[in-house]
């Protein structure tokens with residue numbers, strides 16, 4: 318689970334405490350601590366495209 322201060326790569330991350338989202342547009346951006354004080358985030362996946 319990505320935490321504040323880490324650079325988990327591009328994507329949208331949702332605070333596990335309050336659900337607030339952060340977008341990282343570049344691989345070098347760090348996750349910031351959430352306004353609620355939460356430091357753990359879940360990556361929100363784009364829907365995986367499954368080929369049939």
Ligand SMILES: [Zn+2]
Nearest residue numbers: 332335351353
């Ligand atoms: Zn939060």
